[in-house]
Amino acid sequence: MTNQPIRILLAKVGLDGHDRGVKVLARTFREAGFEVIYTGLWQTCESTMYAAMQEDVDIVGVSLLSAAHMTVMPEMIRLRTELHIEHIPILLGGIVPVEDHPKMKDIGVAAIFNPGSSTADIIKTINELATRPQPADVKTAIADYQARKDIGLAQLLTSLQQGQSLNGWTPPKGNATIVGVTGAPGVGKSSFIGKLSTELRSRNLRVAVVAVDPTSPITGGALLGDRLRMMSGKPDEGLFVRSLASGTVQGGLGPNLADTVKLLDGYGFDVIFIETVGAGQSDVAIRELVDHVFLLVMPESGDAIQFSKAGIMEIATHYILNKADLAGADRTEAQLLGVLGDTKPIWRVSTISGQGLPDVAQWLESQRKTA
Numbered sequence: 001m002t003n004q005p006i007r008i009l010l011a012k013v014g015l016d017g018h019d020r021g022v023k024v025l026a027r028t029f030r031e032a033g034f035e036v037i038y039t040g041l042w043q044t045c046e047s048t049m050y051a052a053m054q055e056d057v058d059i060v061g062v063s064l065l066s067a068a069h070m071t072v073m074p075e076m077i078r079l080r081t082e083l084h085i086e087h088i089p090i091l092l093g094g095i096v097p098v099e100d101h102p103k104m105k106d107i108g109v110a111a112i113f114n115p116g117s118s119t120a121d122i123i124k125t126i127n128e129l130a131t132r133p134q135p136a137d138v139k140t141a142i143a144d145y146q147a148r149k150d151i152g153l154a155q156l157l158t159s160l161q162q163g164q165s166l167n168g169w170t171p172p173k174g175n176a177t178i179v180g181v182t183g184a185p186g187v188g189k190s191s192f193i194g195k196l197s198t199e200l201r202s203r204n205l206r207v208a209v210v211a212v213d214p215t216s217p218i219t220g221g222a223l224l225g226d227r228l229r230m231m232s233g234k235p236d237e238g239l240f241v242r243s244l245a246s247g248t249v250q251g252g253l254g255p256n257l258a259d260t261v262k263l264l265d266g267y268g269f270d271v272i273f274i275e276t277v278g279a280g281q282s283d284v285a286i287r288e289l290v291d292h293v294f295l296l297v298m299p300e301s302g303d304a305i306q307f308s309k310a311g312i313m314e315i316a317t318h319y320i321l322n323k324a325d326l327a328g329a330d331r332t333e334a335q336l337l338g339v340l341g342d343t344k345p346i347w348r349v350s351t352i353s354g355q356g357l358p359d360v361a362q363w364l365e366s367q368r369k370t371a
Helices: 020-031 045-055 069-082 098-107 119-129 138-146 150-161 189-202 257-266 304-308 329-340 357-366
Strands: 007-012 035-038 059-064 090-094 111-113 177-183 207-213 222-224 239-245 271-275 292-297 318-321 346-348
Touching (some): 007 020, 020 059, 020 090, 020 119, 020 222, 035 239, 045 059, 045 239, 069 090, 090 119, 098 111, 150 257, 177 189, 189 357, 207 222, 239 257, 257 271, 318 329, 329 346
Parallel strands (some): 007 035, 007 059, 035 222, 059 090, 090 111, 177 292, 207 239, 318 346
């Protein structure tokens, strides 16, 4: 084992209408020093296991409150085999009759927790299960990458994050348009990327997303919640999403991000988005890694003086006036235009109505590079 935090993916599979319990667990696991990837409500077996493969997690935790375990869990195990990620243990939490526990264990569920199970016991089990070594070495992962198997890309990304040597191998040079997406916390970066990615996929462009969230300076854990804004019930082989914790890296980025982008570029994506941690005025490091910087602002998020300040405002190559369906959008756009004039594009976007997304996608499509 390395000193890297345990990565656990938590999923609500099925039609349960609330996720209060799993959100409490997500925060508890973050406080225990884990990197927690939460995928949100109403996920399918397919979307959950495909996400687990892309994220190359150590553990998958499934929450069920609808007594659907006899249907859902065999399908989860089948998909785990199909995706060649049998090494990832699957934990089940929810309303599971005690008499069904042996059946769950027999099909391959690593552990079952009912309401009332202590978080200490759950954390202890996760720590024990996550000590199992990954089966694939770097040589195998490189071969899978070269064969365009997503599991190879996922495992090489993990190797980079863990600081492992790639034995002198470097990925080929690709032709991706690389876009940094930055802005203040809550401005809607993840939702924007998710909806824009869907628009780009409708144009048959292959898209990769690296979403960075902050690491706790106290526990070393992280809640990586950006993926839930981009998940759909049906996996899309042309959309690859990887969640990263910032670690000790400053500027809104994460560790080994330049090499991460090279791996994705060499894999053949047309567009790569790097979503920064919710950024402040001085978080400008993203400009060193990308071709373009999209800075998201929202109505009533500043005035002409604020928009004129040095730092993050001046590194943007394009401005996205997000949540443009909200009151104050006209005033904010006028203030931006007053500062920028016609020197940089400003796109009005609403992820609710879809406004502006085709325009941004059309521009990105026009930026496609050729070999």
